[in-house]
Amino acid sequence: MKVSKWSERLFGTPLFEPLVAFSYIFPLLYLIVFLIVPVLSMLLIAFTYDGNISLHWFKSILMDSYYIQLPPRGDFAQKLTTSTGESLYLIRGLDFGVVLNSLVVAALVTLFTAILGTVFAFVMARYNFKGKNFFRIALFIPLLVTPFVNAYVIKQMFSEFGLINYIFHEVLHILPFRIKIDGLAGVVLAQSMAYYPIVYLNAYASFINIDPTLEEQAENLGSKGFHLFRTVTFPLALPGIAAGATLVFIFSLEDLAAPIVFHGDPLAKKLMSYQIFSKFIYGLGERSPEIAALSIIMLTLAVIAFLGIRKYVSLRQYAMLSKGGRWKPRVSDPKPWQALLIYLVLLPALLITIFPQLGVIMLAFSERWTTTVLPQGFTIDYIKEMILNPDVRRFIVNSLIYSGAAVILIVLLSITSSYATSRFKGVLSPILESIVILPIAVPGIVVAMGYFYFFSAVTPENSPLNPTSLYGFNPALVLILAYSIRRLPFAARSVYAACSRFMYP
Incomplete structure (x- = not known):
């Protein structure tokens, strides 16, 4: 008993x-x-200092201007001159200190990926158009990440003599000057291009699982177009979008590849992930209380984001439920101007975001890639090395x-x-x-x-x-x-x- x-x-x-x-x-x-x-x-x-329980290490971090810097230092962008005498705008970001830099970068990456992922998901879930299967496959390509090499390719793309400047400055003459993205801005860019499919997958699942009768009832009450999307469709899909965005926020906080690749700019080093890694390496693996405290701060931020969104999703999930039965998602053929807009937005964005994966393949068969638009010199030596070594x-x-x-x-x-x-x-x-x-x-x-x-x-x-x-x-x-x-x-x-x-x- x-x-x-x-x-x-x-x-x-x-x-x-x-x-x-x-x-x-x-x-x-x-x-x-x-x-x-x-x-x-x-x-x-x-939480240990001199053998006693103490907040010493947390106070030393949070009261140090190296970790918390308000107001921020530096210029978001600087106007420089290239070796050829052309104008160059270097975009680096502002320095808020290590802890706030990590929060700002994670927040911006979350915002950009949420916008990009939601737009892609809505278009793919609600419209039938030519080439949709190609876009469906291409949207998964950024998930095939080789972290350090992908970030390096992105850095080369947005360098002063990279592919983006070649297309928009030299060929199309859309940009009257060259741009270079480095530092924290480079980290935001690399992470956004890598992580937006995470939001896309969650948002897509949310859009196709919306009960169409809810939108039909709103239309019967006079809601149409963007007003329908803003007041009905988007709120119903928001729990899924928010769940994907939270994953991106955590992945951005912990990412080490992009800060290491962009660490030639000192500002890229001022992120919690890089500081934990570099202090651990330079300390030869010692049991550092400062590293432990910084890790706990990162963990606390991630847990707050996770618990907050979990609570939010649990409160909003009821809106997605139906009283039984299955439904067919609302899918329509776009009008000519809508189809044109889809291609003008999706195609350039997809080509730019999948180029890092293509660049990895080109780099594997190239001798070098330094200050040129694309990798130079064809070789299979590295492939041989991989097989024979x-x-x-x-x-x-x-x-x-x-x-x-x-x-x-x-x-x-x-x-x-x-x-x-x-x-x-x-x-x-x-x-x-x-x-x-x-x-x-x-x-x-x-x-x-x-x-x-x-x-x-x-x-x-x-x-x-x-x-x-x-x-x-x-x-x-x-x-x-x-x-x-x-x-x-x-x-x-x-x-x-x-x-x-x-x-x-």
């Missing part, structure tokens, strides 16, 4: 079932040990093995957690559901720092899991654990949706 009572209370089953217990306990323990405890170990370091082959094999092992863990964790939370409603169900989604809100670099602090503290000095061991450390298991934690929520939500549809208590 006692067993059945606590079994029903914890797991939602009147009789103790080992499979159900395992489905709860395995993902819970896994996430507690390999996510929550590492973050807590970093918290302990960040045993070190490079080992890197590729390692990547495949680590990713494959992480996928196996992700699938196991997703199935067990989704089975438990969708089929049974014990006390542990909401706890497990929340913890499974939590990795979305934890920036990757925070996970990395937490793992370093955690494994260096709890494993023996010469253990293969101890990152401070110069000769004994083997990062394979740590990387697999980190990959599985970071990507778990995306798989878990899909499995949960399937379980909710096909499994019933």
